[in-house]
């Protein structure tokens with residue numbers, strides 16, 4: 001294993017260091033590298049997900065708007081695999097509080113954050129990239145990863161005690177995102193004229209939710225590094241609470257990197273590989289990445305939804321026919337497959353394609 005860089009990313013950021021060679025992005029064999037050309041506007045639609053609720057469907061005056069939203073959803077997920085969700089029922093001040101507890105945690109002295117350090121070969125806790133190869137390019141970021149649901153899987157020793165509202169805020173946010181996700185899974189199925197539990201039912205009652213809080217300190221050479229390398233999410237669905245000021249997330253749409261704009265109070269929803277599998281490739285799991293900047297630090301919270309680990313998932317029968325043959329094998333514990341592949345420098349979803 002190559003030695004870890006002597007200084008942490010936040011330390012190098014504060015000292016204004018030039019990024020060391022391990023952080024410099026040189027090539028990527030599955031996505032364009034260009035750091036400069038990504039720009040909008042591109043229609044990543046803003047969708048009012050309250051229109052997907054049962055009460056909205058039952059209200060005849062909302063029927064037209066609800067049908068239109070469903071069509072927008074279908075088209076966004078087929079073309080780009082992402083959209084921005086409003087109408088999720090969380091107030092601006094609550095979302096600010098969620099961002100604030102994450103910010104306050106990352107603002108703690110390094111020794112304090114190290115109390116929650118990720119152990120080697122574990123995914124939960126505070127830290128930076130797992131280094132598996134000396135060819136690996138490191139991300140200019142730190143993150144804190146925690147299992148949130150089911151509650152009995154929480155490793156509370158890794159949940160920060162400071163700020164003291166951290167746990168309760170994450171719990172409340174988790175409950176709200178989980179119920180918004182259930183609504184969206186059903187709407188996604190309905191948008192393809194499927195029975196509404198076609199996706200949610202595959203997730204199981206004890207589906208997993210993990211939160212990834214990302215901290216991107218400024219870099220003196222944003223032209224050389226990435227905050228987060230291009231990747232697809234291993235989840236079925238990810239809900240991302242972006243920073244309220246710093247725009248750095250980009251999605252690969254039609255082979256171009258497109259900036260995801262900050263829309264006040266919207267949650268960015270992107271599909272992960274497991275939804276691509278369940279939808280037999282009708283919906284996309286988009287490649288995305290985070291660029292760096294020289295001015296301001298950025299914080300984001302990614303909330304991932306995965307099936308119960310023992311549950312096998314696969315393409316919904318109704319989405320397999322002679323025009324669209326089955327494109328993916330059934331798979332169990334895709335999360336661990338994804339991790340093993342990542343360690344070997346392989347793309348996990350390629351392993352389950354037929």
Ligand SMILES: O=C(O)CCC(=O)C(=O)O
Pocket residue numbers: 212214228233240242248249288290300301302
């Ligand atoms: O920070 C962001 O905007 C994206 C984070 C992300 O893609 C992830 O945690 O998987």
Ligand SMILES: [Fe+2]
Pocket residue numbers: 231232233238288302
């Ligand atoms: Fe991601």
